[in-house]
Amino acid sequence: MIKFDNVSMRYPQGLDALTNVSFEINKGEMVFLTGHSGAGKSTLLRLILALEQCSGGEVIVNGANLGRLPRSRIPFHRRQIGAVFQDHQLLFDRSVGANVALPLEIAEFPPTEVQRRVRAALDKVGLLNKERMLPARLSGGEQQRVGIARAVVNRPRIILADEPTGNLDPELSAEVMSVFEQFSHVGVSLLIASHDKSLLENFQHRTLALDHGRLISDG
Amino acid sequence: MAKIKQPNTKRTPATRGGAPSQFSHSRIVVHRKVASESLRQLLRAPGTSGLVVVVIAVAMMLPALLLLLTSNLQANMGSVEKAAQITAYFYLAVPDDKALEVSERLQSMAEVADVDYVSASDALTEFSQASGLGATLQSLAQNPLPSALIITPARSSPDTANTIEQSLATFEEVEFVQLDYLWLQRLEALLSLVNQLGGLLLVLVAIGLIVIIGNAIRVGVESKREEIRIIKQFGGADSFIARPFLYTGLYLGAAGGLLACILLLLVLSSLGPAVAEVASLYDSDFQLIGLSVLENLLLITAAAGLGWVSAFTSVLRKIATISA
Numbered sequence: 001m002i003k004f005d006n007v008s009m010r011y012p013q014g015l016d017a018l019t020n021v022s023f024e025i026n027k028g029e030m031v032f033l034t035g036h037s038g039a040g041k042s043t044l045l046r047l048i049l050a051l052e053q054c055s056g057g058e059v060i061v062n063g064a065n066l067g068r069l070p071r072s073r074i075p076f077h078r079r080q081i082g083a084v085f086q087d088h089q090l091l092f093d094r095s096v097g098a099n100v101a102l103p104l105e106i107a108e109f110p111p112t113e114v115q116r117r118v119r120a121a122l123d124k125v126g127l128l129n130k131e132r133m134l135p136a137r138l139s140g141g142e143q144q145r146v147g148i149a150r151a152v153v154n155r156p157r158i159i160l161a162d163e164p165t166g167n168l169d170p171e172l173s174a175e176v177m178s179v180f181e182q183f184s185h186v187g188v189s190l191l192i193a194s195h196d197k198s199l200l201e202n203f204q205h206r207t208l209a210l211d212h213g214r215l216i217s218d219g
Numbered sequence: 220m221a222k223i224k225q226p227n228t229k230r231t232p233a234t235r236g237g238a239p240s241q242f243s244h245s246r247i248v249v250h251r252k253v254a255s256e257s258l259r260q261l262l263r264a265p266g267t268s269g270l271v272v273v274v275i276a277v278a279m280m281l282p283a284l285l286l287l288l289t290s291n292l293q294a295n296m297g298s299v300e301k302a303a304q305i306t307a308y309f310y311l312a313v314p315d316d317k318a319l320e321v322s323e324r325l326q327s328m329a330e331v332a333d334v335d336y337v338s339a340s341d342a343l344t345e346f347s348q349a350s351g352l353g354a355t356l357q358s359l360a361q362n363p364l365p366s367a368l369i370i371t372p373a374r375s376s377p378d379t380a381n382t383i384e385q386s387l388a389t390f391e392e393v394e395f396v397q398l399d400y401l402w403l404q405r406l407e408a409l410l411s412l413v414n415q416l417g418g419l420l421l422v423l424v425a426i427g428l429i430v431i432i433g434n435a436i437r438v439g440v441e442s443k444r445e446e447i448r449i450i451k452q453f454g455g456a457d458s459f460i461a462r463p464f465l466y467t468g469l470y471l472g473a474a475g476g477l478l479a480c481i482l483l484l485l486v487l488s489s490l491g492p493a494v495a496e497v498a499s500l501y502d503s504d505f506q507l508i509g510l511s512v513l514e515n516l517l518l519i520t521a522a523a524g525l526g527w528v529s530a531f532t533s534v535l536r537k538i539a540t541i542s543a
Contacts, residue, residue, distance in 0.1 A: 049452065049543075051452065051542075051543050072456075075451070075454040075455060075456040075459075076454065077454070078451075078452065078453060078454035078543075079453070079454035083452065083453070085452075089449050089452065090449075091446055091449060093446075102449075102450065102453055103453045103454065105249065106450065106453055106454050106455045106456075106459055107454070108246050108249050110248065111248055111249075111252070150453075
């Protein structure tokens with residue numbers, strides 16, 4: 001599903017965000033990505049989403065070499081991935097429901113299907129009763145869960161999550177992780193970036209550890 | 220909590236370039252939704268969009284008014300031209316029967332619609348009555364006026380007039396031919412020039428409108444930069460992001476076109492009485508005629524098209540510069 005082959009990433013300012021990183025994530029696998037702030041976790045996730053292009057090596061996602069992917073195909077590549085961002089990336093002038101519906105509307109799903117899937121996704125994160133509210137009226141944890149609902153609503157093949165439980169209390173964190181595990185059971189590959197040690201200890205999954213842009217452990 | 224379902228592995232709009240057939244209906248529904256949402260957005264800011272619509276309307280109205288006025292004048296040129304006639308004067312010595320013979324030969328020409336013969340004595344009578352010099356004229360030993368032919372051409376073109384003039388030159392009885400076409404030719408040339416200026420103005424206005432609408436929409440894109448960035452992160456293609464802005468351009472253009480039609484109607488109705496008064500001084504029933512329903516629709520469609528084109532040219536480039 002996801003393959004990094006000797007991937008390096010150097011920003012134009014000369015900063016080496018990743019250096020010779022290689023790993024592979026298979027279908028239905030749930031993997032944690034850990035490391036201190038600035039270790040390269042977000043850059044790695046951005047490379048998978050084709051938000052950045054690596055300066056060395058190859059990133060292969062769903063069989064497609066992202067370095068060779070034509071610009072016109074990038075939107076379709078991104079639609080196969082559900083992304084949860086650390087800063088939520090919600091549209092604050094749209095309701096919770098409209099935010100969750102965004103990936104479905106981009107993919108031009110019929111409105112009835114959009115409504116059905118949005119309600120199901122909100123139900124999964126326990127926000128069904130807040131569908132019509134504006135995100136600004138939600139707490140940080142609730143906004144995080146809206147972001148999670150939006151990431152899973154399109155039933156993606158891959159879910160990338162950057163600190164998905166950062167704003168959640170332990171009980172909600174456990175619930176969200178349980179939702180992620182259910183996705184992995186039905187064949188979705190997950191890569192969850194987190195430096196929450198308790199989370200990594202409570203959920204025993206393969207962990208990729210980054211340090212100054214280098215992969216220092218995989219296991 | 221709801222049961223987790225399998226991920227999308229079949230080819231859906233999310234994973235392929237185009238939409239499969241079951242989604243073609245939904246694409247129409249999505250377009251309808253985007254179209255109505257764009258309209259709502261415009262109505263939410265009536266001040267800004269209203270200003271743009273007024274600018275479009277005034278800009279569209281000026282060349283349209285110019286073209287309308289010249290087309291009105293050209294339409295009325297026909298009746299003026301028909302009234303223009305050619306007068307052929309005979310030598311004083313030419314007798315009536317000879318002059319009538321010339322008249323008959325002219326009448327047989329395809330270029331001639333009608334020929335009126337005015338004998339020398341008829342001309343004298345008419346002149347006596349019109350000038351009030353009847354007694355003086357009667358005291359003359361002989362009639363000083365020649366007999367004449369008043370010829371109405373079949374077609375009101377300079378070519379026809381020239382053909383008739385050349386034919387008249389072959390008759391030795393004819394001393395002098397007077398053509399009333401020169402001023403018409405000048406007027407026609409002037410109208411043609413004004414018409415060309417109107418067309419040129421229309422092109423310049425179209426370019427100006429593309430810039431104005433494009434700029435208004437570019438500002439809209441800039442204000443939604445963050446939203447566009449997020450949509451791109453979730454796989455929104457540039458065409459998807461541009462869609463509401465294209466509808467905005469279409470609406471602004473159409474509304475501007477509609478307002479231009481209304482303004483034209485108001486201007487023509489306000490000018491109508493003054494034009495009729497001037498025309499009556501020249502014994503003419505000339506009236507300003509406005510745009511037909513079809514022409515109004517054409518103007519609105521053209522303005523809407525212009526709005527779409529300006530949105531298309533400005534938005535796609537602008538969106539491409541915003542990275543996810």
